[in-house]
Amino acid sequence: MSIVGIISKMAAAPTSPVTYALPIGNAQIPLNLYLGKVLRLRFTYNIYCIACQQKIKKSYQNGYCFPCTQKLAQCDFCILKPERCHYHLGTCREPAWGDAHCMIPHWVYLANASGLKVGITRKTQVPTRWIDQGATAAMGLFEVPTRLMSGLVEVILAKTFSDKTNWRKMLQGKAESIDLFTVGERIKPQILSQFDSVQLIENPQICQFDYPVIAYPQKVAALSFDKTPLIEGTLLGIKGQYLIFENGVLNIRKFTGYEIEAGF
Ligand SMILES: [Zn+2]
Structure with missing residues (x-):
């Protein structure tokens, strides 16, 4: 199954462990269900300012076009x-x-x-x-x-x-x-x-607070859609606004306004 949409910062409910959902377009992916499973996030190269919704080439301050900043x-x-x-x-x-x-x-x-x-x-x-x-x-x-x-x-x-x-x-x-x-x-x-x-x-x-984490990474490498348009791997955990994969961590908040195809 896959969903395409603009992502924004994860919603979190203060349960034990914390329950996370990734807003994508009009949908919400209940991320805790995908712990230990392969998650595939592909950047479509479309970015939209979270304030004025204009299509932009590059975002500033976690999701804005330059004029809005x-x-x-x-x-x-x-x-x-x-x-x-x-x-x-x-x-x-x-x-x-x-x-x-x-x-x-x-x-x-x-x-x-x-x-x-x-x-x-x-x-x-x-x-x-x-x-x-x-x-x-x-x-x-x-x-x-x-x-x-x-x-x-x-x-x-x-x-x-x-x-x-x-x-x-x-x-x-x-x-x-x-x-x-x-x-x-x-x-x-x-x-x-x-x-x-x-x-x-x-x-x-x-x-x-405790977080849905199966394993913490040995080395914390930051993943970026700008460098790696396809981020794919076993979801090992979620903490703060980060997804933890085997090969690195992804700060979801940084990519607010990015259009992503999520497959799982
Ligand atoms: Zn704007």
């Missing part, structure tokens, strides 16, 4: 650097988008994906954000009213803790367990004394 708020530099959100200066590229995505409650969290890290997310993106990063455990620490505030808190914490996931390490095996609760207790006083609008998340729950 220059005019959409969701492609602005402050998306990678929330501490530089400039909505309050009246310079947001799309204030309505900012109202809906940035001027809303955010969480500052601790997670363990490839080791301890701090991060921020829209509150509504919990726990999706954590699964997308391949975290094995995560815990909300503070709630703040805006994206900017979350960025300012993260900048301070990032002096002590990593704010990045090492994706190679994340895909090499299970992260060693970390006591997030104890780390959180150490952090709290410092942040609460510096910011008035930071709220503590009371009785934070530690969310644990």
Whole structure:
């Protein structure tokens, strides 16, 4: 059987293990069913911007045409650097988008994906954000009213803790367990004394995730449709936004907007 369609980031449900589906055209491939089976993904050489749907030769920022990266708020530099959100200066590229995505409650969290890290997310993106990063455990620490505030808190914490996931390490095996609760207790006083609008998340729950993985790869090689239009092999696992094959790993998110023929 095969399906042709434009792919986008995998949908994930926080079951144990996480249940993944690959959106392709109007269909969803229930990926967990194909673990241990051969999956064939062939790039048709068609790419469409995920914002304006124009056919493009090359995508930028995981799925956009170049003009969209220059005019959409969701492609602005402050998306990678929330501490530089400039909505309050009246310079947001799309204030309505900012109202809906940035001027809303955010969480500052601790997670363990490839080791301890701090991060921020829209509150509504919990726990999706954590699964997308391949975290094995995560815990909300503070709630703040805006994206900017979350960025300012993260900048301070990032002096002590990593704010990045090492994706190679994340895909090499299970992260060693970390006591997030104890780390959180150490952090709290410092942040609460510096910011008035930071709220503590009371009785934070530690969310644990396990992923549908039969085997982790010995060597983590990144597969790319741009270099290898046909990616085919036994699906060994799914973690974060990655498919794990015998011969490498495929970051599905990077190829959002690519038209793919999936065969299984
Ligand atoms: Zn576009």
